[in-house]
Amino acid sequence: MKVDVVTSSWHEIRAVASAEAIGTMLFHRLFVLDPVMLSYFRFSSTFDVNALSIDFSTPNKELFENVGFLEYARIVVWAIDMLVKDLGDLGKCAEILTDLGARHKEYGVTILNYDTLGVALVGSLRAELKGKFGEREEESWMWLSGVIKAIMTKTE
Ligand code: HEM
Numbered sequence: 001m002k003v004d005v006v007t008s009s010w011h012e013i014r015a016v017a018s019a020e021a022i023g024t025m026l027f028h029r030l031f032v033l034d035p036v037m038l039s040y041f042r043f044s045s046t047f048d049v050n051a052l053s054i055d056f057s058t059p060n061k062e063l064f065e066n067v068g069f070l071e072y073a074r075i076v077v078w079a080i081d082m083l084v085k086d087l088g089d090l091g092k093c094a095e096i097l098t099d100l101g102a103r104h105k106e107y108g109v110t111i112l113n114y115d116t117l118g119v120a121l122v123g124s125l126r127a128e129l130k131g132k133f134g135e136r137e138e139e140s141w142m143w144l145s146g147v148i149k150a151i152m153t154k155t156e
Contacts, residue, residue: 003087005140010084023073030120040108043068101152118145
């Protein structure tokens with residue numbers, strides 16, 4: 001049930017927004033919620049954290065023109081595409097997420113960062129899908145965020 005809700009809302013947003021658009025929206029939101037996360041990224045050396053716009057709805061020109069940020073935005077959404085595609089096979093998802101989690105530990109990503117990611121993910125989907133993103137969708141995406149967090153931080 002939750003898998004179906006997540007899958008259909010993901011298809012809904014992917015039909016109207018590019019990987020780059022979704023990824024930038026998601027990570028801009030994440031950086032506003034916790035700017036420390038910006039410092040984990042190699043591209044942050046070319047971006048001034050003080051220039052970060054705190055308004056989710058206003059694109060941050062300097063950030064949104066950063067090639068490294070745009071590249072990550074696409075990569076992370078492609079990774080979510082794969083995850084959603086394989087949601088029916090949690091064993092396969094666990095395999096992908098375990099490896100990804102081990103690498104993220106090396107990038108400096110902590111267990112608390114995954115809670116913030118859940119908040120940013122739900123906030124971004126709601127902002128984009130508006131009336132189509134209700135309680136059922138929020139509950140299902142929070143469930144998926146919990147799964148991502150549990151598996152990616154297994155080695156903490
Ligand atoms: C908790 C929030 C997260 C943070 C702060 C974060 C941060 C990072 C960082 C710092 C890198 C390395 C980029 C660089 O070298 O500059 C990275 C790479 C990557 N991230 Fe994330 N990440 C998060 C969540 C996720 C999630 C949930 C997924 C997928 C479901 C994901 C997928 C990827 C992929 C595919 C890469 C490319 C490199 C690799 O495969 O290791 N990330 N991430």
